[in-house]
Amino acid sequence: MRKELTDFGLVHVGANGQVTFSLSNLGQTVTGIDLLTQTILKRILTLPGSDLYFPTIGTHLGGLFGAVTREDIEDAKSMFPLLLKNLEETLITEQEGQEELLPSEKLSRIELKDLIYDEGLLG
Secondary structure (H helix, E strand, C coil): CCCEECCCEEEEEECCCCCCCCCCCEECCHHHHHHHHHHHHHHEEEEEEECCCCCCCCCCHHHHHCCCCCHHHHHHHHHHHHHHHHHHHCCCCCCCCCCCCCHCCCCCCCCCCCCCCCCCHHH
16 A cells, blocks of 8 residues: 655654654655654554545554543553554555565564553543
């Protein structure tokens, strides 16, 4: 799957891997590592069937972010790495043979270093 993505500056990944959300650099086309980052995040945050161009992409990972009890949080923490592994395998398979991708746009692996849930978000 190859589709040009436009950067709305919503997601920013720092050198330490920390992800922040804010608006900046509206409307710029992304390439390289930024394209790969957006492709991964788009897959994580897109519900299957909601992308008109690629209705088969997406995960149900978004459902893990609505955890409201400590038990829900623990379930999400145990499921998230498994879902990321599936996403990794899917993207690597899809990218095979896509010669137009830059080396920095090709996924080699996804490594989850830590998963922290802000308990201040509990209801």
